[in-house]
Amino acid sequence: MAWFRRYSTWLSLVVAVFALFGPASSVKHENFKTCDQSGFCRRNRAYADHVDTTGNSWASPYALDPKTVKAGSGRLTGTILKTVNQDKPVVELPLLIQFPEPGVARITIDEARRQKGDIELRHGSQCRKERYNEVSSWAMVGQPKGDEEMQYETRGKETVVLYGTGKKYKAIIKHEPFSIDFVRDEQVHVKINGKGLLNYEHWRPKVEREKPAEEGKQEGEEVKQDEQAKEDLKKREEEDENKWSWWDESFGGNTDTKPKGPESVALDVTFPEYEHVYGIPGHAGPLSLKETRGASGGYNDPYRLYNTDVFEYEMDSPMTLYGAIPLMYAQRKNSAVGIFWMNAAETWIDIVKEKQSSNPLSLGIGSKLNTRTHWISESGLIDLVVFMGPEPKDIIQQYTALTGKPQLPQTFSIGYHQCRWNYVSDEDVKDVDKKMSRYSIPYDVIWLDIEYSDSKKYFTWDSHSFPDPIGMEKHLDVSQRKLVVIIDPHIKNEGGYAVSEQLKSQNLAVKNKDNDIYDGWCWPGSSNWIDCFNPAARKWYNALYTYKSFTGTSPNVFLWNDMNEPSVFNGPETTMPKDNLHHGNWEHRDVHNLNGLTFHNATYEALLARDSPPKRPFVLTRSYYSGSQRVGAMWTGDNQASWPHLAASIPMLLSMNIAGFPFAGADVGAGAFYPFFRGHAHIDSRRREPYLAGSPYTQIITQAIRLRYQLLPAFYTAFHTAHTYGYPIMRPNWYVHPDDEAGFALENQFYLGDTGLLAAPVLTEGAESVDVYLPSGYTYYDYFTYTPHVGSGKTVTIPAPLDKIPLLMQAGHIIPRKDRPRRSTGLMKWDPYTLLIVLGGEGKAVGELYVDDGESFDYQSGAYIHRRFEFEGGKLTSKALANPGAGRKVAREYVKSMKDVVVERVVIVNAPKNWEGGKHVSVTEEGGKERKVELQWFEGNDGGVAWAVVKNPRVAVGVEWGIQF
Structure with missing residues (x-):
């Protein structure tokens, strides 16, 4: 049963069994300060x-x-x-x-x-005599x-x-x-x-405590020391220096000199x-x-x-x-x-x-928290x-x-990412790619961890395992799939390695407290760290990504920045000493939490400069700070393949979303409804590609991934909303219903943007159902069966068998999707749309669709389609939302290129009874031309409400139109 339920998680969020690590083991608390x-x-x-x-x-x-x-x-x-x-x-x-x-x-x-001299810095430190600002x-x-x-x-x-x-x-x-x-x-x-x-x-300057004065003495008498004063002095010194750590402070064998x-x-x-x-x-x-x-x-x-x-x-x-x-x-x-x-x-x-x-006599009655x-x-x-x-x-x-608003990413990056540490050769990569196609499993990106490089020297390839990286990338490009490779901020300290020699000779590395190049230990062994606070270092780093410099890369290669906290294996708390020095002689203590952002920013800028005209970069980061949302995605790091880690990933990602960084995911294999959707596995784990799961699990996993691809139009629209307003993609109940106090602590379910989709995954082993909280006054329908659930401020139990995801739709929403299965997002570009209309009690519903070319920055000049769909009074309309750049040539050309991309199906959930028996609807296109299209009405089954389908209305997504029912 445990094996059975682990695979069911692919349908609930999608699989814990493909997670990064195996059996749980405790963190090494002794390595980190309390x-x-x-x-x-x-x-x-x-x-x-x-x-x-x-x-x-x-x-x-x-x-x-x-x-x-x-x-x-x-x-x-x-x-x-x-x-x-x-x-x-x-x-x-x-x-x-x-x-x-x-x-x-x-x-x-x-x-x-x-002023200079007001405070004397100790140990000959070169750090700034001011506060970091x-x-x-x-x-x-x-x-x-x-x-x-x-x-x-x-x-x-x-x-x-x-x-x-x-x-x-x-x-x-x-x-x-x-x-x-x-x-x-x-x-x-x-x-x-x-x-x-x-x-x-x-x-303040460090003032050494004065020793107690000796008492006077007569000739021939011994000096008598005040033993109590001596003990008091010792106690004060121990308290001030050891307990309170005003000055030098030691932890884990490292001493922080704290020169200020x-x-x-x-x-x-x-x-x-x-x-x-x-x-x-x-x-x-x-x-x-x-x-x-x-x-x-x-x-x-x-x-x-x-x-x-x-x-x-x-x-x-x-x-x-x-x-x-x-x-x-x-x-x-x-x-x-x-x-x-x-x-x-x-x-x-x-x-x-x-x-x-407010009343001291109230005994707590009516008190506020x-x-x-x-x-x-x-x-x-x-x-x-x-x-x-x-x-x-x-x-x-x-x-x-x-x-800064979150990045609007390339469309491919919100598809499924297949990753492990490590795919062992270019032939291995091509084999995985072929098998994903053979099993009809959509995916967009395959990833390479550190082993692709020559002895962990970044910007190189292992010539034995990856003799033909360009051929590998061309193979992926046939299906419009991408490759992501890892680049970390530590550079192997090795003679003859050009990147290392340039880093040192041009003085672009982080310094230690003595103003010498800092040397620490990470994956390559002895390493130096790029100081991305230094504009000269960023300019040099930028040039490393050109196709001439990073040979073996093509336009379909993107980046992963790991270990950028920075992670230093032999450093205090597995990171860099605080008294290290960065550009401008700022101490590392002042800038530590910014370090990952500076490296992430630099990689983004490097990819931006790599291509002409530029395309939107994709860079995944592990470390981040406020502002990181502008340049890419993040994931929650080294989670375990366990149910508690799966459950914890939801509040972790909800916290990221409300903190302005919605392009976030977790390696639970994982997450068909997470904005970033990647399956990853440890180097010591068995292979976990979806096609290896065997029947019926491979088929179930495939359907879960296909559901993600079906909903990509809704996801991309949510990304655009995030990019425009900063709004989260994964939304907690309190964000969507700020008046519903009973739902303020909910963390096991979430909404997807403005779509009205409510996901409630299985998070406990052996569960065959989930309890979903529904606020009062709202009606929801099961995404698959159209079974209604009326909210009353309590939980309802939703069946969650192996082959069904607990996914609800809030009444009153219109959800855009694409129903034709493809191998990648690039192959879906010209596919038609389906509109899923979930009627509320008053027969109304609204929704949005945002579309652009999915890769360039032309959308900034108005090259996009942004429609608002409304259903009211028995009529469905498509109206353009404001586009300040609509009159520009690039915008007109984009809309023209989309003239054959149409709505091929309209599905209406909770269809009125008087539609029974089927009828024709009237389609009015731009210019007033009318035509009749068939409508089919279906009786609900197994508790589901009635629904109807308008077949092939063939109205273009980029123009005004209406359908009168």
């Missing part, structure tokens, strides 16, 4: 404990000097003063608040720039214009700012202690420093009356984030954002993984807000939920963006307006 082992996290948690213990008598040492407050051009400036103690001067912290979009506020707190140049797309109509007034002990369209939003800035309340609809939705946990560890000493930043952000918070990927935990300070069912450690290679990561954990997107939502009924913590250093986030009653978060980063600035919603879609649209 908060207690990270000095700055421990210090700030202790600071929070002290504040909580002190209670109302706590006096925060941070105050905004009202005399320094100035405003104009959509920004407010001032100076926050930190009082260290009565004997030391105040520390000046420049404050900048900007209002770049309606409902958006950006708060930046820096430390006053030090370049995260926004990587994460954001330019600097948006501020709200010119913002108004402010300083009165008494606070400054009030009105901003946004119609002055809908208010920021109440309290001077002493410094805090900000963000108000919408006369309610506080976000409180900044409301708990007083703001902590800016200002720079302590420089962490921390801040509390409270969401009053919000119970659920989401986001901050990546972690293998629930979608609705847990508490982290020992609450029942919660975690003891904070969520950690520190991009690291965590092999065989564990489930239900706040441990760090491969990427970091520090975006968090808070959701309550019909209201959402969010924050973006723009800091690329190691970051920890505590979450505490606390009840607050507040969610308090505590953000702690090792270095850099406080750079916080506040999004005031009020809907989840507003937040993601505002966030991606700042960090």
Whole structure:
């Protein structure tokens, strides 16, 4: 039965049995820090404990000097003063608040720039004597214009700012202690420093503690040492240096010299009356984030954002993984807000939920639940963006307006990808390709892991195993299939290897703390790392991808960037030492979480420059940061072939989607409804190509993959919506139904874009059905049987036999698809469409279809078709959505090229009874020409509703038309 159900997962999401790794084994926790082992996290948690213990008598040492407050051009400036103690001067912290979009506020707190000599760096370090302030140049797309109509007034002990369209939003800035309340609809939705946990560890010289003075002595008397003072000194030294790690800090045999000493930043952000918070990927935990300070069912450690290679990561954990997107939502009924913590250093986030009653005598009755978060980063600035919603879609649209919209990928890349570590030769690749065709299994891309190269030297081929890569690529091109090869950021340190010699001779590699080229250990052995923060390094790297340089590659070859956290096998926490140096003498600690993005960006730019005219690159990345969504896809890394990992992949990918990076997938073999759909297997695992499963499993897997290809028009339309607005492709229930509190914690089902499709996979071994939550007021139909299910705010049980995917359609939607099975997306390009209309109770339905050439950037000049389909009053119409470039020549030529691509079938679910017996419908084409087309009506079977088919209306997808029933 276990074997049986493992294959059924292909129909539920599609197969765990083709996943990356085999039997579960635990992660090596000793390789990764806890908060207690990270000095700055421990210090700030202790600071929070002290504040909580002190209670109302706590006096925060941070105050905004009202005399320094100035405003104009959509920004407010001032100076926050930190009082260290009565004997030391105040520390000046420049404050900048900007209002770049309606409902958006950006708060930046820096430390006053030090003059040379103000702080002496230790160990002869070459690192910058200032805080890293370049995260926004990587994460954001330019600097948006501020709200010119913002108004402010300083009165008494606070400054009030009105901003946004119609002055809908208010920021109440309290001077002493410094805090900000963000108000919408006369309610506080976000409180900044409301708990007083703001902590800016200002720079300071390291002062050695003085030894206790010796007591005076008479001639001939022995010096008497104060033993108690000695013990006190020892205790203080151990506490300060070992426990709190203000300066040098050791872990796992590596010592971080920390030449600038302590420089962490921390801040509390409270969401009053919000119970659920989401986001901050990546972690293998629930979608609705847990508490982290020992609450029942919660975690003891904070969520950690520190991009690291965590092999065989564990489930239900706040441990760090491969990427970091520090975006968090808070959701309550019909209201959402969010924050973006723009800091690329190691970051920890505590979450505490606390009840607050307005009446102390209420005994908890009617009390509200507040969610308090505590953000702690090792270095850099406080750079916080506040999004005031009020809907989840507003937040993601505002966030991606700042960090960039997701890439619109080539069509092939949303098909099925066949991968393993490793296909052993070019003949092996061709054999797999032939067998996929022989078994009529669609796929678009076959992948090569590191073994294709000559001794793991990137940009080379193993001449014994891959003597004719061009011939292999031509073979794939016959079926319009593609090849993806892996390129990692580590370069084998070997004489005679041109790439290595150029990297070193041109001084383009990451440096160690002594300003020498850093040498570490990865797949090739001794390796150096490309410093993609360096413009010269990116320019050099770009040239490596030309067909002349990377011989053996063709236009159908694309890229996979792995190990770009960066992964360093002999480094602390399997990554690079924090006191390494990057371009501009920034320490690695400052930029760590950006590293993967810089390499991903560089590869994207290299592929963009490779072809003329350019085509949309495809680059998969393992490591990511805010902004990575602009240039490609990601996957969740080294998961195991286990049911828990399959179940965890859904909340992990939902978190990625709501965090603005929807082109995401997981190697569960996997995921017919995941935006990125790849099956991958470990080098030590048996071969897992779908045709090897045997009957009946091969046939079932094939049908599941074909379903994905059938729905590609709906997927591509969802990708276009994501590219235009930033909206997720995989959508959790709370995003689609923000008024339905009962569904706020759901994480085992999801919607596909705006299609109304609701997928609810089998996630437990042996299950023959799934329980699907359906919100009240909505009707759904089974995708295959048209069986109706009426939502009542409870779960309904959906049968899930081996050969059936639990997939529902919400009434009121029109779903575009292509029903002719092909070998690849490229061979489907000119195929006709089917429109699946799911009528609601009022006999209405709407849907969209977006089409372009699927590979070039011509769509940016208007070369696309974007239609809105509406069914109302017994008539189906196709109307063009706005296209600013429609009049351009390239746009006209594209529409002309699509004149023979038509709708060949219209299927109507829940067809009216009066259509029984069949009839003709009237088709009105552009220009008013009418003709009659046959309609067939079918009685529903096995509980399904009636349905009808309009056969071959042959209306072109690119023009106006109507069908009157």
